[in-house]
Amino acid sequence: MSKPQVLFIGEPNRDLPEFHEFSAQFECIHYKITSKETLLEDLQGKLSKVVAIYGSWLGFHPVGGLTEDIVQALPDSLKLVTSCSVGLDGWGSEQLAKRGIKLYNCPSLGAEQVADLVLYHTLQSFRYFKVFEDNFRESGHTVKTRSLLQSASLDKQTGKVVLNSTDSSDYAFGHRLGDSLPILTPFGKNAVVVGFGSIGSRIAKRLHAIGMNISYVKRTRLSSEQEAQLLFPVKYYASLKEAAPVADLVVLSLPGTSETENLYNKEIIDLVPHRSRVINVGRGTIVNEDDLLAGLRSGKLSFAGLDVYAKEPAVSRELIERQDVILTPHIGSSTVENFNDTSIFCLRNIQDVILYGKEGLSRVN
Numbered sequence: 009m010s011k012p013q014v015l016f017i018g019e020p021n022r023d024l025p026e027f028h029e030f031s032a033q034f035e036c037i038h039y040k041i042t043s044k045e046t047l048l049e050d051l052q053g054k055l056s057k058v059v060a061i062y063g064s065w066l067g068f069h070p071v072g073g074l075t076e077d078i079v080q081a082l083p084d085s086l087k088l089v090t091s092c093s094v095g096l097d098g099w100g101s102e103q104l105a106k107r108g109i110k111l112y113n114c115p116s117l118g119a120e121q122v123a124d125l126v127l128y129h130t131l132q133s134f135r136y137f138k139v140f141e142d143n144f145r146e147s148g149h150t151v152k153t154r155s156l157l158q159s160a161s162l163d164k165q166t167g168k169v170v171l172n173s174t175d176s177s178d179y180a181f182g183h184r185l186g187d188s189l190p191i192l193t194p195f196g197k198n199a200v201v202v203g204f205g206s207i208g209s210r211i212a213k214r215l216h217a218i219g220m221n222i223s224y225v226k227r228t229r230l231s232s233e234q235e236a237q238l239l240f241p242v243k244y245y246a247s248l249k250e251a252a253p254v255a256d257l258v259v260l261s262l263p264g265t266s267e268t269e270n271l272y273n274k275e276i277i278d279l280v281p282h283r284s285r286v287i288n289v290g291r292g293t294i295v296n297e298d299d300l301l302a303g304l305r306s307g308k309l310s311f312a313g314l315d316v317y318a319k320e321p322a323v324s325r326e327l328i329e330r331q332d333v334i335l336t337p338h339i340g341s342s343t344v345e346n347f348n349d350t351s352i353f354c355l356r357n358i359q360d361v362i363l364y365g366k367e368g369l370s371r372v373n
Contacts, residue, residue, distance in 0.1 A: 018064020073098025118341025123210035129313030167330025195219030203262035252279035264291025283310035
C-alpha cells in the first residue's frame with residue numbers, strides 16, 4: 009500500500025528523530041518553487057495526490073503567497089496546510105477555508121527568543137553600545153574613544169554621530185554622546201508593551217528584570233489572577249494613545265492587520281515623552297516609517313529598534329544609514345531550537361490529522 013504524499017515547501021531538519029518517524033509514514037516530496045507557472049502545472053500533475061503541505065518560514069512568498077489562483081489549483085486530495093510561522097501573511101486562510109482545506113500555523117514557540125531580541129534593542133536604545141563599539145574598533149583606545157564621542161555631536165537630520173577632533177588625553181567618563189544625547193540607564197524608566205500575548209508577556213518579564221516599570225496595552229485586560237501570575241507589577245491601558253504620555257519606550261509585538269496598520273504614527277509620537285524610543289518586533293506595517301523618521305529628525309524620538317519593516321524585505325536607506333536606529337533582519341525567533349520546534353509541531357499536526365483523525369493544534373481557518 010502506498011504511503012500518503014506530503015509536499016514540503018522548504019526544508020525541515022532531516023536529522024530530527026521526529027522527521028525519521030514521519031518519513032516512514034509518508035512519502036515526502038521536497039519541492040523548490042521556481043515560478044508560479046511551473047507550480048500551477050505541477051499541482052495538476054506530479055503533485056496532484058498530496059494530502060498535506062508542510063510550509064517552511066518562507067512558504068509560498070517567492071510567488072506572492074497562496075494567491076487565489078494557486079489555491080484553486082490545489083488538488084482535491086489536499087486536507088491541510090501547515091506553516092512554521094505564527095504570522096498568516098501570504099497563507100490564503102480564507103481562500104483555503106472556502107475549499108475545505110485546513111490551515112495551521114505555529115503558536116508563539118519562539119516567544120522567548122523574540123523577547124531576547126527586544127532586550128538587546130532595549131539596552132542599545134538607552135546605552136548606545138554599538139556606537140561606542142564601532143568607534144572603539146576604529147581607535148583601538150578606550151580613553152580616546154570616550155573622549156571623541158563625548159566631544160561629538162549627533163546630527164538629527166542624518167542620525168549620524170559627527171566626530172570632532174579632541175585631545176585624547178582628556179578623560180571622558182562615557183556618559184554622553186556630545187551635548188545633546190545623555191547615556192541613560194533603563195532602570196526605573198517606563199516601558200509600554202503593546203500586544204500582551206505570549207510574546208508580549210515574556211518581553212515584559214525581561215524588561216522588568218532590568219528594572220523597568222511595565223505597562224501593557226491589550227484589547228482586553230488580563231484578569232487580576234492573570235496579572236498576579238506575572239509576578240511583577242503591571243499597569244493596563246486600553247489603547248496606545250492612552251499609554252503614550254508615559255512611554256519612555258514603546259515595544260510593539262502585534263500582528264499585522266488592518267486594525268494595527270500605522271498604529272505607531274505622528275499622533276502617537278506627538279504624545280510620547282521627549283527622547284522616547286520605539287522597538288518593533290511585530291509586523292512592519294504597524295509603524296508609519298515616514299512619521300518615525302520625522303520623529304527622529306526632530307529629536308522627539310531618540311532611538312528606534314526594528315526587526316520588521318513596512319516594505320520588507322526592502323528597507324529604507326535612511327533607516328540603514330542612521331546610527332540612532334538599530335536594525336536586525338527579521339531574526340527575532342531565529343534559533344536552532346525554534347527552527348526544530350516549529351518543524352516538529354507541523355509534522356505532528358499532519359500526523360494527527362491524516363493518520364489519527366484528530367483535529368490538530370492551532371488551526372486558524
